[in-house]
Amino acid sequence: xxxxxxxxxxxxxxxxxxxxxxxxxxxxxxxxxxxxxxxxxxxxxxxxxxxxxxxxxxxxxxxxxxxxxxxxxxxxxxxxxxxxxxxxxxxxxxxxxxxxxxxxxxxxxxxxxxxxxxxxxxxxxxxxxxxxxxxxxxxxxxxxxxxxxxxxxxxxxxxxxxxxxxxxxxxxxxxxxxxxxxxxxxxxxxxxxxxxxxxxxxxxxxxxxxxxxxxxxxxxxxxxxxxxxxxxxxxxxxxxxxxxxxxxxxxxxxxxxxxxxxxxxxxxxxxxxxxxxxxxx
Amino acid sequence: xxxxxxxxxxxxxxxxxxxxxxxxxxxxxxxxxxxxxxxxxxxxxxxxxxxxxxxxxxxxxxxxxxxxxxxxxxxxxxxxxxxxxxxxxxxxxxxxxxxxxxxxxxxxxxxxxxxxxxxxxxxxxxxxxxxxxxxxxxxxxxxxxxxxxxxxxxxxxxxxxxxxxxxxxxxxxxxxxxxxxxxxxxxxxxxxxxxxxxxxxxxxxxxxxxxxxxxxxxxxxxxxxxxxxxxxxxxxxxxxxxxxxxxxxxxxxxxxxxxxxxxxxxxxxxxxxxxxxxxxxxxxxxxxxxxxxxxxxxxxxxxxxxxxxxxxxxxx
Numbered sequence: 001x002x003x004x005x006x007x008x009x010x011x012x013x014x015x016x017x018x019x020x021x022x023x024x025x026x027x028x029x030x031x032x033x034x035x036x037x038x039x040x041x042x043x044x045x046x047x048x049x050x051x052x053x054x055x056x057x058x059x060x061x062x063x064x065x066x067x068x069x070x071x072x073x074x075x076x077x078x079x080x081x082x083x084x085x086x087x088x089x090x091x092x093x094x095x096x097x098x099x100x101x102x103x104x105x106x107x108x109x110x111x112x113x114x115x116x117x118x119x120x121x122x123x124x125x126x127x128x129x130x131x132x133x134x135x136x137x138x139x140x141x142x143x144x145x146x147x148x149x150x151x152x153x154x155x156x157x158x159x160x161x162x163x164x165x166x167x168x169x170x171x172x173x174x175x176x177x178x179x180x181x182x183x184x185x186x187x188x189x190x191x192x193x194x195x196x197x198x199x200x201x202x203x204x205x206x207x208x209x210x211x212x213x214x215x216x217x218x219x220x221x222x223x224x225x226x227x228x229x230x231x232x233x234x235x236x237x238x239x240x241x242x243x244x245x246x247x248x249x250x251x252x253x254x255x256x257x258x259x260x261x262x263x264x265x266x267x268x269x270x271x272x273x274x275x276x277x278x279x280x281x
Numbered sequence: 282x283x284x285x286x287x288x289x290x291x292x293x294x295x296x297x298x299x300x301x302x303x304x305x306x307x308x309x310x311x312x313x314x315x316x317x318x319x320x321x322x323x324x325x326x327x328x329x330x331x332x333x334x335x336x337x338x339x340x341x342x343x344x345x346x347x348x349x350x351x352x353x354x355x356x357x358x359x360x361x362x363x364x365x366x367x368x369x370x371x372x373x374x375x376x377x378x379x380x381x382x383x384x385x386x387x388x389x390x391x392x393x394x395x396x397x398x399x400x401x402x403x404x405x406x407x408x409x410x411x412x413x414x415x416x417x418x419x420x421x422x423x424x425x426x427x428x429x430x431x432x433x434x435x436x437x438x439x440x441x442x443x444x445x446x447x448x449x450x451x452x453x454x455x456x457x458x459x460x461x462x463x464x465x466x467x468x469x470x471x472x473x474x475x476x477x478x479x480x481x482x483x484x485x486x487x488x489x490x491x492x493x494x495x496x497x498x499x500x501x502x503x504x505x506x507x508x509x510x511x512x513x514x515x516x517x518x519x520x521x522x523x524x525x526x527x528x529x530x531x532x533x534x535x536x537x538x539x540x541x542x543x544x545x546x547x548x549x550x551x552x553x554x555x556x557x558x559x560x561x562x563x564x565x566x567x568x569x570x571x572x573x574x575x576x577x578x579x580x581x582x583x584x585x586x587x588x589x590x591x592x593x594x595x596x597x
Binding site: 076078079080081082084085087088089090137138139141142145167168169171172173174175176177178179180181183184185186187188190191206207209210211212213214215227228229230234235238239241243247248256257258 | 446448451453458489504509513522534539592595596
């Protein structure tokens with residue numbers, strides 16, 4: 001019998017919370033434990049100097065370093081979910097949305113618009129994992145589809161930065177249909193001969209991987225991002241064995257032929273520029 | 282006669298057994314009237330039970346082990362079926378079957394998920410859960426159909442794409458994504474029918490089409506009620522609530538604008554009279570195919586993409 005017992009379980013912090021970048025001047029690397037000054041981390045585009053760990057960042061942060069300064073013009077900024085099937089689990093879906101809006105200051109899990117990369121006009125979508133796990137419901141599907149439409153109509157390349165746990169359960173089959181919707185628009189874009197670059201960040205799983213994330217003319221991934229269809233926990237349960245190290249990470253995906261390149265965040269803009277010059281300029 | 286009896290089917294089956302027994306003595310005893318009364322009672326009971334099924338009960342019906350599967354329907358409603366195998370990349374996935382067949386004399390490419398009926402055949406069919414090879418095989422067959430101008434009919438019945446190690450290595454996500462992409466601009470008509478379980482991307486992977494139909498007692502959603510329960514309720518025990526919340530039955534999906542038509546099943550479900558279900562399906566598929574006989578391929582593709590582009594609900 002122990003003398004002391006923990007009265008509350010307070011040590012389990014969930015994954016999503018853990019990986020958010022905390023406020024404060026000094027930040028500890030999630031991977032190697034290195035203590036990094038915030039300004040230095042920003043300079044490094046939120047990657048660890050020592051181990052190259054890529055922190056999860058918001059769409060705003062991503063757009064700020066990928067696009068030319070001041071070039072981003074947001075589309076469909078006010079689009080939001082209507083809770084189409086009145087979904088309720090332990091919480092109302094409506095409440096989850098409100099809470100996520102309050103927490104992130106966003107309307108849903110993707111921001112879309114037009115902008116320029118090294119002077120080249122492009123259409124772009126960037127996802128936010130912080131909004132209900134970056135899940136894709138009607139709003140995400142519609143906004144991504146419209147970004148593809150925009151690229152088609154204004155004849156400019158499309159770039160999608162994915163970061164998602166998959167389709168959003170709380171909109172039922174409507175969420176599933178967003179896979180078909182976005183893939184259909186990408187097929188039209190492809191038939192028109194307009195390039196699409198998919199950029200996968202940690203994590204990109206489920207319905208997003210099984211639709212637009214895997215459909216790039218070129219598929220790029222940040223180092224060590226989790227990329228796959230089924231989640232590792234489900235696979236582990238199914239096969240009843242531990243998964244090999246590095247399973248479903250970017251490097252694994254490149255090794256198996258599903259990602260063209262693993263690109264460090266600091267080299268992303270340069271790489272995308274080079275690619276666009278080959279594909280479009 | 283149903284071999285497996287679900288909880289809510291029990292009252293009907295018990296009465297049916299009674300009638301069966303009475304019939305044995307009906308030569309010796311004059312009980313014809315009584316049998317008639319009981320039969321009428323059975324009919325009424327069935328009507329009440331099956332009109333008031335909960336969403337979870339419908340999920341159970343969709344999974345009924347006696348329900349006809351793709352190959353059963355092909356045998357019952359088509360002629361001249363020639364099964365084709367393999368994706369020309371890696372393997373022949375047994376969880377997806379396909380080949381040319383004739384429906385009312387008309388040549389089509391028919392492709393569907395295939396479950397097994399006992400342990401052995403279920404292992405062979407991987408419980409109807411395709412690997413990437415299955416989706417690539419389906420795509421190969423669809424492209425073959427397109428090359429020779431034959432319409433495509435797909436039948437959906439899967440508990441999901443297989444979540445295995447090799448499936449990930451060979452690109453389960455890419456295989457499904459590629460199918461959605463390619464099916465979106467396939468230049469021949471595609472008729473999709475959900476004949477059992479339509480679980481998520483594993484079902485949709487062969488489910489993009491010009492017309493999407495659902496048999497009456499089937500379900501189609503973004504996730505199975507069990508998995509939904511385990512994620513959102515953190516327990517497997519809330520599958521009934523999850524099924525209700527997901528709104529995953531045929532009438533639900535018709536109301537959400539996702540499917541075009543519900544195909545009626547015999548009272549009590551497709552397994553009560555497989556041949557009757559197959560006959561209905563044959564007529565319905567033939568009817569649907571007729572609508573696309575003279576459509577220009579570019580228009581067909583545009584309409585198909587716009588059809589899915591409309592799905593979803595939002596405000597702005």
